[in-house]
Amino acid sequence: MIDRSLFDEVLDRLGVGEVCSGVSTGAAGRNAEGEALVSINPSTGEPLGTVTTASVEDYDRIVEASSRAFGEWRRTPPPARGEIIRRIGLELRANKADLGLLVTLEVGKTRSEGEGEVQEMIDMCDFAVGLSRQLYGLTMASERPQHRMFEQWHPLGPIGLITPFNFPVAIWAWNAAIAAVCGDPVVWKPSPLAPLTAVAVQKIVERVAAASELEGVFNLCIGRDAELGRMMAKDGRLPLVSATGSCEMGRSVGQTVAARLGRSLLELGGNNAAIVSEAANLDLALRAVVFAAAGTAGQRCTTLRRLFVHESVADAFVDRLRHAYESIRIGDPWEEGVLVGPLISERAVERMLSAVEKSRDQGGEIVSGGKRLDRAGFFVEPTIIRATPEMSIVSEETFAPILYVMTYSSLEEAIDGQNSVSPGLSSAIFTDRVTEAERFLSPEGSDCGIANVNTGTSGAEIGGAFGGEKDTGGGREAGSDAWKAYMRRQTCSVNYGDDLPLAQGVEFEVGGPTRVTSPTAPPTP
Ligand code: UN1
Numbered sequence: 264m265i266d267r268s269l270f271d272e273v274l275d276r277l278g279v280g281e282v283c284s285g286v287s288t289g290a291a292g293r294n295a296e297g298e299a300l301v302s303i304n305p306s307t308g309e310p311l312g313t314v315t316t317a318s319v320e321d322y323d324r325i326v327e328a329s330s331r332a333f334g335e336w337r338r339t340p341p342p343a344r345g346e347i348i349r350r351i352g353l354e355l356r357a358n359k360a361d362l363g364l365l366v367t368l369e370v371g372k373t374r375s376e377g378e379g380e381v382q383e384m385i386d387m388c389d390f391a392v393g394l395s396r397q398l399y400g401l402t403m404a405s406e407r408p409q410h411r412m413f414e415q416w417h418p419l420g421p422i423g424l425i426t427p428f429n430f431p432v433a434i435w436a437w438n439a440a441i442a443a444v445c446g447d448p449v450v451w452k453p454s455p456l457a458p459l460t461a462v463a464v465q466k467i468v469e470r471v472a473a474a475s476e477l478e479g480v481f482n483l484c485i486g487r488d489a490e491l492g493r494m495m496a497k498d499g500r501l502p503l504v505s506a507t508g509s510c511e512m513g514r515s516v517g518q519t520v521a522a523r524l525g526r527s528l529l530e531l532g533g534n535n536a537a538i539v540s541e542a543a544n545l546d547l548a549l550r551a552v553v554f555a556a557a558g559t560a561g562q563r564c565t566t567l568r569r570l571f572v573h574e575s576v577a578d579a580f581v582d583r584l585r586h587a588y589e590s591i592r593i594g595d596p597w598e599e600g601v602l603v604g605p606l607i608s609e610r611a612v613e614r615m616l617s618a619v620e621k622s623r624d625q626g627g628e629i630v631s632g633g634k635r636l637d638r639a640g641f642f643v644e645p646t647i648i649r650a651t652p653e654m655s656i657v658s659e660e661t662f663a664p665i666l667y668v669m670t671y672s673s674l675e676e677a678i679d680g681q682n683s684v685s686p687g688l689s690s691a692i693f694t695d696r697v698t699e700a701e702r703f704l705s706p707e708g709s710d711c712g713i714a715n716v717n718t719g720t721s722g723a724e725i726g727g728a729f730g731g732e733k734d735t736g737g738g739r740e741a742g743s744d745a746w747k748a749y750m751r752r753q754t755c756s757v758n759y760g761d762d763l764p765l766a767q768g769v770e771f772e773v774g775g776p777t778r779v780t781s782p783t784a785p786p787t788p
Contacts, residue, residue: 270368273361274312277463285314285458285485286321287465288328290478295321300487302459305371305605306595306640314458317484322491325484326500329421329448332479337418337446344444345395350471352388355381358467369460370428371604373596376559384436386725390742391440409760416750418446423495423504428607429562431457432464437740438505439481445749448480450501452491456607461485496520503528503749510686510734528748529736533688534660535720536569536681541576543693547717553587555719557645560603561664565689565721569657571677574670581630581668588631588645605641606663612641615663618656619646625654658684674699682710688731689713689720
């Protein structure tokens, strides 16, 4: 048991011990003028701290500061921008345990997962530092003599960043670390359910930014509700809005940004499935399914929500799954050995219980769980429900630990079932048969942004591009070439000759005839 005074020490060390301002331009926090927002510890239902939110004027000042900072930041060489991110990574390393514990306190993740999230930020910083020397453009062969053609990538401008409660710090890093090395300031609107964590990250960044006299590059702007997000979506000063959250939120942000022909980068909901073949290593599949479905209390966008098990192994597999679920320790997430903490709020509990009720009404059989825990805080039992694809509730994403288990007889049927929902984030198959694995990964296989073989749907590494198709929004964040979304591409042609040959062989002689010939046609005798 950790006592309350230890929590207080951690909050103090992170600078979130008293009422803190939810507005900052990076070099120094400024006093916010909006209403107070109380952060609740979901494990106890008690207040953890208070943040003053941004008023409309605060928001305006922050975006102005980010626009001003852009002028200087885009001139800073990318490796020098990377150096700032390297220092932020070092500060994060020094504060990993404290920040991880704050994640545990504010959003209810286990200690290991809270620290894992900070590790994800550190990994992102390392990745971005390397990237700062690798913002490569291509050189193309020009069809015109004495011409050079190439593309280069330039900074875009201040980025609006909307992050959810469930990865309150990692998703900031996915975006902010990359945007910063690309030359873009970031205006961060974190979830109102995790304001203290955001303030703590901002304080860590402020220490680095102040030492480097950097104002307006890393900005924080906490709001009480969705209004700030709407303002960002409409704001022409933010050429890109990157938003992670529900499909409903993303649809609204995407449409508003598109109406002003801005760019959005959307990473939205998932209703992820896994297929367990009769040729699977069932011990491995079992461990993977339990982590993906019950871990993080089912509150990842990559959480496993639907399971298709081959009919020949289904009964035995579900039985083992039930045993595994019964051994999961649910409780205070800072306690050693606890695997499942609370849901984020009372509303989340209500939504889960209502989904369980609907499943029952639609003919589902509760195999395990389904209830709220009789204690303070927002705890529920991870739940397994035997279902059929016809049950409409199976196609809905409930942000809670509910796993719907269905059976299949042919791989095509399982893949069709997996692809039948509107989001397309993550997917997995468990099989030791190479033909099944390859069919799952083929163009006729999984339609998701993430497709795994013999590992679960959640827990992606940062090195890959993260995101999904269909209602998941199509955006990609974190690794691979996701950085391109944060820059503008410029295609350049340079003529170093004295003539003016035109592309496609077009001739345009002022005063003479205008005709078209092929540049590769043989000369006429
Ligand atoms: C999310 O839930 O929004 O792959 C992101 C994972 C994590 C990220 C989840 N690395 O589960």
